[in-house]
Amino acid sequence: MTAADVGHLIRRQRGLARRSQMDLAHEIGISPRHLSFVELGKSKPSVGLLMKIAEHLDLPLRERNDWLLAAGYAPRYPETPLTGPALSRIRASVQALLDTHDPFPGLAIDRQWNVQLSNRAARRLVAGIPEDVRGVPINIFRMALHPAGLAGRTRNFPQWSAYLLRRLDRAVVRTQDPRLAALADEIATWPAIPERHTWGHLSSDEADDPVLSWRLELGGEELSMFSLLSTFGTPMDVTLSDLSIELFFPADEQTETILRRHS
Structure with missing residues (x-):
């Protein structure tokens, strides 16, 4: 996957949450321009930035792993069988x-x-x-x-x-x-x-x-x-x-x- 893939996922989730790019950027402490570059695939987000965006969008853990994989990082959260x-x-x-x-x-x-x-x-x-x-x-x-x-x-x-x-x-x-x-x-x-x-x-x-x-x-x-x-x-x-x-x-x-x- 590429930075464009994770940018698409972020943009989609932000739309589902009905959050503006400007409001979300200010909440997580980056410029709207930086967030725009991330969503357009022009800038690869760090793990820390990805997790901060995910936290503010209340993203489930499964989808957070998907974001990490899309950005080229290892998934962070385990998926343990309930019967294990x-x-x-x-x-x-x-x-x-x-x-x-x-x-x-x-x-x-x-x-x-x-x-x-x-x-x-x-x-x-x-x-x-x-x-x-x-x-x-x-x-x-x-x-x-x-x-x-x-x-x-x-x-x-x-x-x-x-x-x-x-x-x-x-x-x-x-x-x-x-x-x-x-x-x-x-x-x-x-x-x-x-x-x-x-x-x-x-x-x-x-x-x-x-x-x-x-x-x-x-x-x-x-x-x-x-x-x-x-x-x-x-x-x-x-x-x-x-x-x-x-x-x-x-x-x-x-x-x-x-x-x-x-x-």
Whole structure:
């Protein structure tokens, strides 16, 4: 790769962050002219400058490694398997958090929204859904939006699918991941899914609700849940940087009663 390659990546990320060249340059302590030369490939940035730009643009660790490689440097951040011994304590801690959250659903997902860890309540929600529908590993977008998955059991599918499709659209744009892009193209062909170009503008508004709830049928009863999505505060490994924890909570007393009864 060349300096022009990393310049293109910087310019693209700055555009996604909606930051002007002048504002970003002043924040990181260089002249707008210098930043312009970097983005145009006329000047090769140092590792320190690259990391400073990445920090101010809140760039994930995986993409920081991509920038380093594009500029001709070695990647800085390791990508350790979540199942490996180096992350065993962290994996056990996340699993303990999910298990403690039971009887309410909880799971840990990667940047493609593949499920890496889950608790018993989450697994109960997808019981009986065919493996080819869920994906291997289970993919939240596929499972929740597929007509043979949870789509048919979601009572507010237009609103809930709008939320998921917006997230998928942003993930495709941000990561440029070809597997996510292929999944998005496939999902766009499924019933009740809006046209692909509209996903970024879909609305999930539900009048008078402080937070969007997922209304799902389970065993002939309707659940109403909202979710909390969190990430590691100080990850130094690509795997952990990509990992998010999603915890679902009952939005009403009836749902709490049902979930506790099924535990």
